[in-house]
Amino acid sequence: MAGIKAIVQKIWSYNLMRYPVYILLVAGAWQAVFLSRMFPQILFPSIGQIMSSLLKESMDGSMLLKLAFSMRLIIIGMLVSAILTVVLTLLAMYSKSVKSLISTLISVFDPLPGIALLPLAILWAGIGDEAIIFIMIHSIIWPMLLNIIGGFNTVPIIYQDVGRSIGLKDSKLITGVFIPASIPSILTGFKTGWARAWRALISAEMVFGATGASGGLGWDIYMKRSYLDMPGMFASLIVIMLIGIVVEDIIFKKIENNTVKKWGMVM
Amino acid sequence: MSAFLEIVNLTQEFASNGQSHIAYKDVSFSLNKGEFLAIIGPSGCGKTTLLRTIGGFIKPTSGVVKIDGKEISEPGKHCAMVFQTFDQLFPWKTVLGNVVYPLLVNKKFSSKKEAVEHAMKYLEMVGLVNFKEYYPHNLSGGMKQRVAIARALAMEPSLILMDEPFASLDADTRTMLQGELKRIWYDSGITVLFVTHSIIEAIALSTKFLAMGDYTNSIKLFEDNKVKGEPGKLRTPESPGYPETWGMLSRIIRHTK
Numbered sequence: 001m002a003g004i005k006a007i008v009q010k011i012w013s014y015n016l017m018r019y020p021v022y023i024l025l026v027a028g029a030w031q032a033v034f035l036s037r038m039f040p041q042i043l044f045p046s047i048g049q050i051m052s053s054l055l056k057e058s059m060d061g062s063m064l065l066k067l068a069f070s071m072r073l074i075i076i077g078m079l080v081s082a083i084l085t086v087v088l089t090l091l092a093m094y095s096k097s098v099k100s101l102i103s104t105l106i107s108v109f110d111p112l113p114g115i116a117l118l119p120l121a122i123l124w125a126g127i128g129d130e131a132i133i134f135i136m137i138h139s140i141i142w143p144m145l146l147n148i149i150g151g152f153n154t155v156p157i158i159y160q161d162v163g164r165s166i167g168l169k170d171s172k173l174i175t176g177v178f179i180p181a182s183i184p185s186i187l188t189g190f191k192t193g194w195a196r197a198w199r200a201l202i203s204a205e206m207v208f209g210a211t212g213a214s215g216g217l218g219w220d221i222y223m224k225r226s227y228l229d230m231p232g233m234f235a236s237l238i239v240i241m242l243i244g245i246v247v248e249d250i251i252f253k254k255i256e257n258n259t260v261k262k263w264g265m266v267m
Numbered sequence: 268m269s270a271f272l273e274i275v276n277l278t279q280e281f282a283s284n285g286q287s288h289i290a291y292k293d294v295s296f297s298l299n300k301g302e303f304l305a306i307i308g309p310s311g312c313g314k315t316t317l318l319r320t321i322g323g324f325i326k327p328t329s330g331v332v333k334i335d336g337k338e339i340s341e342p343g344k345h346c347a348m349v350f351q352t353f354d355q356l357f358p359w360k361t362v363l364g365n366v367v368y369p370l371l372v373n374k375k376f377s378s379k380k381e382a383v384e385h386a387m388k389y390l391e392m393v394g395l396v397n398f399k400e401y402y403p404h405n406l407s408g409g410m411k412q413r414v415a416i417a418r419a420l421a422m423e424p425s426l427i428l429m430d431e432p433f434a435s436l437d438a439d440t441r442t443m444l445q446g447e448l449k450r451i452w453y454d455s456g457i458t459v460l461f462v463t464h465s466i467i468e469a470i471a472l473s474t475k476f477l478a479m480g481d482y483t484n485s486i487k488l489f490e491d492n493k494v495k496g497e498p499g500k501l502r503t504p505e506s507p508g509y510p511e512t513w514g515m516l517s518r519i520i521r522h523t524k
Contacts, residue, residue, distance in 0.1 A: 158354050161324065164341075165348040166369035166422070176372065180359045263358045264404025 019245075045231040053231035054238060063239060070201060070216030073129060077136030077197050078190075084137070085144045085189070092149055093174065102145060110142035114200040118207060132204045139200040140193035147192065151185025152178050184260045191252050198247075202240065269336060270297035271458060272321070272426065277330035279316055290316045291479065294330070296489050298475070300425075303452055303459045305473035307466065308487075309520055312479040314462045315430055321460065322348050322428050334426060344373050346426040347419035351434050353411045356403040356418075363399035366390060366418045373422065389421040390414075392451060409440035413447070420451065429461045433468070445471055446501050453499030466516045470494055470509065471501040478519050487519050 011017045027047050033039070034046045057063040092099035114135040121131040155178050163177035179186075205218025215223070217236050224232040260266045274297065279290040290313035298304055306314050319325045321332050323342040332339045339345060347369075349355070356365045366386040367379075376382040390396050393413040403411055412432055419427050433441040449472055452459055463469050469476060470492060478488040494512050496502035502509065 156354065158350060158352055159357065161348070161350065162355050162357070164324065165322065165346075166418075167343050167373050169341075172372070176368075177357075180357065183359065259359070263402050265358050 042228070043230060045234060049231040050234045050238070053229075054235035057232070057235060063235070066215065066217050066220045066236070067239060067243070070205065070218070073132055073216065074136065074194075074197055074201050076129075077133050077140060077201070078193065080133070081137050081140035081144060081193060081197075082190075084141055085148055088145060089148050089152065090174075093152065093178075099149070102149065106142050106146050109138065110146060112138075114139035114196070115203045118204060132201065135200050135204045136197045139196040143192040143196060144189040147185045147189030148182065151182030151189075154185075155181040184265050187252070187256060187260060191248070194247060194252075198244065271300040271335060272298040272460075273331075273333040273336075274321070275331050275333070277317070277320065277332065278328045279313065279320060279325070280328045291485060293485050296477065296486065298458065298460075300458055301456045303449075303461065303472055303474045304477055305469035305475070305492075306460060306462045306477045306479065307464065307469050307516065307520060308479035310464065314464075314479055317479070318348075318428050318430050318460060318462050321426075322346055344422060344424060346428055347422045347424040349412070349415050349419050349427065349429045349432045351431040353408045353435065355415050356411055358403050360402075361399065362395060362401050362403070362406070362414050363387070363390065365403070365414055366421050369418060369422050375422075386417075386421050389417040392420070393417045393447065407440075409436050409444060412436065412444060416444075416448065416451075420455070420457070424457075426458045426460065429459065431462055431464070434463070434465075441468075442501075448472065449501055450499050466513055466520070469516065470512055471503070476516065478516065488516075 031047045034041065034044055038044075054063070088098075088102055092102050117135055117138055118131070121134045125131040125134050159177050159181050160173070163173050168176045201216070202218035202221075205216045206222045217240055221233050221236045224230075224236065256266070275295050277294040278292045281288045281290060294317065306317065308314050316325060320327050321339070323332075323339045323345075326340070334345050337345075342348075356362075357368070360368060363383065363386060366389060367382050370376060370382040370385060371379065376385065387396065387399070390399055393416060395410060395413055395417065398406065398410065403414070406414070415432070433444055436444065445468065448459075451457075452472075461469075461472060473492050475491055476488060477486060480487045492502075492512070494502045494509050495507040504510075504513075
């Protein structure tokens with residue numbers, strides 16, 4: 001008996017093992033509400049309807065297409081923002097006035113929600129990928145800069161001294177000491193940037209995702225509303241949540257476990 | 268023959284709140300190869316500043332530091348430094364990685380394999396071969412300082428500068444590492460400058476003392492360690508001449524306070 005209890009506890013200690021249990025509990029409660037007819041069934045679909053919609057869209061490839069559309073945009077947004085951040089961080093390293101200019105820009109623009117810039121983006125960039133990417137870069141770049149410049153500023157003097165004493169100078173000191181010592185902040189910057197970009201993307205797509213025949217997940221939910229396709233809406237929401245879990249709880253966690261956690265740089 | 272390390276009229280001033288503050292003035296001394304110089308003095312007397320200036324980290328207000336006749340203006344491979352803090356290892360590198368990295372930076376070897384083999388010799392010297400794959404945060408303070416010493420020695424510098432490397436360790440570990448350092452110094456013939464505020468440590472390790480006074484003062488004392496001891500071993504309070512030297516040093520250090 002004690003052996004079984006220990007095994008159950010061990011399995012329970014893995015986060016991934018808990019998910020199915022929680023999901024089953026939520027699904028059960030959902031189904032109970034559906035069966036109770038507390039809400040009109042056309043607005044509150046059953047688990048079965050949602051699952052079959054999810055299954056159908058997954059099988060015919062349309063979900064994958066929408067997912068690919070959104071992921072393509074977010075990857076472009078992340079890449080462009082990362083490059084801009086690197087360039088601006090380097091400029092801030094070499095010049096104090098650039099650094100204070102960037103800090104001012106961060107304090108002005110960071111609190112500004114990306115979606116508030118959407119009308120402006122439409123006028124400047126038109127209705128298309130460019131406007132969404134513009135909004136995403138705005139959402140990503142300020143928290144990313146804030147974290148990375150902050151990380152560079154707080155590299156312990158002792159690492160800089162050791163770096164210089166073993167003969168590192170200028171750009172070699174940056175790649176050999178400043179960047180690795182800032183990895184915890186760089187990761188936080190990417191995590192915050194990703195989270196903001198994902199939210200900005202879905203919101204922006206709702207307003208105008210469809211360029212030509214295809215659109216992303218945000219656009220998809222919006223369109224399904226027009227057709228009162230409730231199971232389809234929930235299917236897309238589940239996919240959006242799954243992406244969040246995969247990126248934040250699996251990919252970023254894995255990167256952290258293999259770097260900053262392994263090195264004892266964060267608890 | 269000119270000396271290995273020459274310090275000529277070294278003066279260091281700092282400006283703070285518009286006032287200039289003198290750490291030390293007109294410090295001059297020279298040292299031969301293979302010496303173990305203990306730099307002692309009360310807190311705030313400029314010991315660490317002097318060491319960092321010799322290392323090229325700080326530009327002197329005036330005066331010159333010469334090693335093998337060449338003037339030093341920036342940190343580099345002429346000397347290696349061991350600091351007091353346990354955090355001087357790069358946490359993102361393993362024990363072996365920390366020792367190998369400076370060798371790769373300075374292109375001391377044509378291949379990484381040779382650099383690793385060289386680093387392993389020094390890890391063996393400090394007894395940490397079994398910990399080579401560990402990351403620094405999994406080591407004790409004493410082990411971290413041993414890695415830092417191995418890293419400095421592996422660079423095979425002509426001069427090694429140590430800034431109270433054992434000050435944060437417990438007494439037993441400190442004595443053990445002092446013994447290891449003395450043996451390694453004796454076997455390798457390297458020149459060491461060792462800052463400490465412990466008279467006991469200075470007598471146990473060094474061949475020469477440099478005592479510094481308080482602000483605006485120059486050197487209080489620069490002379491050989493006359494306490495007798497076995498080659499490569501630590502001097503102890505039982506060593507002949509110990510009480511006299513201890514008394515002399517403590518009088519100088521107390522007097523300057």
